Amino acid sequence: MSVILDITGCGIEFQTPKGSFRALRDVNLKIKKGEYISLIGHSGCGKSTVLNIVAGLLQATEGGVVLNGKEVREPGPERAVVFQNHSLLPWLTAYENVELAVKTVFKGKKTKAEMKEWIEHNLELVHMTHAMHKRPDEISGGMKQRVGIARALAMEPDVLLMDEPFGALDALTRAHLQDSLMEIQKELNNTVIMITHDVDEAVLLSDRIVMMTNGPAATVGEILEIDLERPRNRIQLADDPRYNHYRHAVLSFLYEKQRKVEDFSKAKEAKAEADSKVA
Amino acid sequence: MNIALSNMPWLEPLVKIAKGENVSGNIQIIVKSVGVPLAGILVFLMVWHAAASNIHTSLGNFPGPSEVYEQSKNLVSAHFAERAKAEEFYARQEERNAARLAQDPTYEAKIREYTGKPTYIDQIETSLITVLSGFILASALAIPLGIVIGLSSTLNAAFNPVIQIFKPVSPLAWLPLVTMVVSALYQTDDPAVPKSFITSMITVMLCCLWPTLLNTAVGVASISQDLKNVSMVLRLNWITHVIKIVLPSSVPMIFTGLRLSLGIAWMVLIAAEMLAQNPGLGKFVWDEFQNGSSNSLGRIMVAVLTIGLIGFALDRIMLSIQKVVSWDKKATVR
Numbered sequence: 312m313s314v315i316l317d318i319t320g321c322g323i324e325f326q327t328p329k330g331s332f333r334a335l336r337d338v339n340l341k342i343k344k345g346e347y348i349s350l351i352g353h354s355g356c357g358k359s360t361v362l363n364i365v366a367g368l369l370q371a372t373e374g375g376v377v378l379n380g381k382e383v384r385e386p387g388p389e390r391a392v393v394f395q396n397h398s399l400l401p402w403l404t405a406y407e408n409v410e411l412a413v414k415t416v417f418k419g420k421k422t423k424a425e426m427k428e429w430i431e432h433n434l435e436l437v438h439m440t441h442a443m444h445k446r447p448d449e450i451s452g453g454m455k456q457r458v459g460i461a462r463a464l465a466m467e468p469d470v471l472l473m474d475e476p477f478g479a480l481d482a483l484t485r486a487h488l489q490d491s492l493m494e495i496q497k498e499l500n501n502t503v504i505m506i507t508h509d510v511d512e513a514v515l516l517s518d519r520i521v522m523m524t525n526g527p528a529a530t531v532g533e534i535l536e537i538d539l540e541r542p543r544n545r546i547q548l549a550d551d552p553r554y555n556h557y558r559h560a561v562l563s564f565l566y567e568k569q570r571k572v573e574d575f576s577k578a579k580e581a582k583a584e585a586d587s588k589v590a
Numbered sequence: 591m592n593i594a595l596s597n598m599p600w601l602e603p604l605v606k607i608a609k610g611e612n613v614s615g616n617i618q619i620i621v622k623s624v625g626v627p628l629a630g631i632l633v634f635l636m637v638w639h640a641a642a643s644n645i646h647t648s649l650g651n652f653p654g655p656s657e658v659y660e661q662s663k664n665l666v667s668a669h670f671a672e673r674a675k676a677e678e679f680y681a682r683q684e685e686r687n688a689a690r691l692a693q694d695p696t697y698e699a700k701i702r703e704y705t706g707k708p709t710y711i712d713q714i715e716t717s718l719i720t721v722l723s724g725f726i727l728a729s730a731l732a733i734p735l736g737i738v739i740g741l742s743s744t745l746n747a748a749f750n751p752v753i754q755i756f757k758p759v760s761p762l763a764w765l766p767l768v769t770m771v772v773s774a775l776y777q778t779d780d781p782a783v784p785k786s787f788i789t790s791m792i793t794v795m796l797c798c799l800w801p802t803l804l805n806t807a808v809g810v811a812s813i814s815q816d817l818k819n820v821s822m823v824l825r826l827n828w829i830t831h832v833i834k835i836v837l838p839s840s841v842p843m844i845f846t847g848l849r850l851s852l853g854i855a856w857m858v859l860i861a862a863e864m865l866a867q868n869p870g871l872g873k874f875v876w877d878e879f880q881n882g883s884s885n886s887l888g889r890i891m892v893a894v895l896t897i898g899l900i901g902f903a904l905d906r907i908m909l910s911i912q913k914v915v916s917w918d919k920k921a922t923v924r
Contacts, residue, residue, distance in 0.1 A: 385825075386819070387825055392823050394819065398816040398817060400817065401917070411824070415824045448918075466824075
């Protein structure tokens with residue numbers, strides 16, 4: 312399969328009042344069409360920064376991103392984003408939220424009837440037809456995220472970007488949405504980059520897991536190929552030695568190789584200081 | 591339906607009592623929503639009455655509640671008397687014209703306007719028209735300007751000092767300038783609207799522009815980054831971005847500004863009318879003050895209460911409009 316998205320030598324430096332801050336350096340990643348990639352790493356390691364650069368919401372200060380042979384310079388619907396906190400417009404219903412995206416992307420390409428059908432089709436994909444005329448404040452967090460996914464899918468993106476899509480949800484709802492997502496993925500075979508904190512989620516959903524080192528100046532640490540046949544079933548996999556091997560690999564990267572030690576030592580220092588003051 | 595109900599919190603319990611549901615509880619609700627405010631008004635009337643009889647001025651005692659009531663009846667009956675006179679005037683005129691036409695068929699009948707002085711109710715009407723024209727003009731300027739300023743931090747930095755300097759300026763300071771400019775620019779032999787109206791309206795506009803402008807700008811500037819990102823990913827053009835994202839999310843702040851502005855507009859109007867001699871409530875107060883009869887203080891007090899009641903009513907109307915326009919029906923607006 313051909314490479315659709317090419318991140319080459321990507322780095323970014325933020326100008327802060329205290330001087331420049333290097334968040335990322337030398338990120339290299341080639342993503343093939345239809346591949347499902349997870350970005351995993353400790354918080355603050357720059358996963359979201361990578362995603363935002365691909366989305367075009369941030370501009371890399373060195374290197375760059377090439378999608379389908381064209382350099383990414385600004386945001387666009389061919390790189391649809393599913394935001395962590397759904398980001399639905401609260402004054403529009405689920406249907407209208409998707410409609411806004413469809414009307415913008417397919418203006419002049421689809422007739423009104425085709426658009427309506429397309430909106431309903433995408434809401435059906437995420438099992439939201441029963442509540443499509445409800446507003447975000449009338450539906451649950453999981454349902455909002457489903458609408459967010461429908462909105463992104465409706466843009467027919469070349470790459471689907473998901474920023475911790477299930478991070479704000481409880482474990483049961485999350486599992487439910489992961490299953491839905493695998494179902495959709497089987498049908499559409501999208502190219503996906505997903506940020507996650509959840510090791511199980513990463514192993515279950517991904518073709519490759521990209522593990523990032525700790526910041527500042529974070530970069531890609533290791534890449535793990537997940538060679539499990541699809542469709543995957545979370546219950547069967549729970550007993551599968553290969554699954555547990557992959558989990559172990561990610562866990563050992565996160566908690567042994569890239570253990571966050573600084574926080575501990577800082578906390579110790581702070582405690583020592585407080586103790587000495589008391590004494 | 592909901593709007594009407596929200597202004598009458600006693601209605602629902604009343605219906606429930608009629609049905610025999612939870613009678614004692616509903617009576618309590620009615621006492622709290624109607625009885626307590628009524629008691630407050632009653633105490634105020636008593637204090638007013640007691641204080642008024644102890645304040646002596648060169649025009650007699652300060653008017654108490656009963657005198658004010660008397661004067662308000664007089665003003666209303668004077669209005670109807672004046673209207674009756676006007677009708678008689680037109681009737682006489684028509685009669686005369688008909689008689690002349692019968693004598694001379696080539697005669698072209700002329701209708702002369704009745705030139706009696708405006709009554710209290712006419713003056714209220716003039717005031718309302720003036721304040722609404724000024725307010726609508728101000729809003730038509732302030733909302734678009736606020737959106738543009740709110741969208742750009744550069745423009746915000748550029749305009750903010752100017753806004754902050756003009757915001758606290760009293761209408762009395764603007765008025766002489768506005769009067770001179772209007773006199774210089776608005777020169778026609780047959781003016782469609784009197785100069786005093788334009789002067790008052792522009793003064794009102796200059797003073798009530800700022801709250802709407804500032805609140806709109808703040809509302810627009812504080813749209814969540816998530817929604818801005820959505821707009822960027824969709825590559826919405828400027829107009830769609832403003833209509834679909836900016837306006838709905840800043841509606842609450844815009845209305846806060848509009849309500850503040852309307853309150854200021856109504857306050858400013860009275861002062862402006864006094865000095866510009868626009869035949870509204872401000873002029874009424876001024877004329878009564880100059881008149882200095884034994885009824886004057888009572889009439890001015892009627893005007894004071896009218897001004898208060900209309901100001902209150904205007905705010906309630908804005909609130910109702912806000913409730914209709916706002917997408918967030920759960921938010922409590924008060």
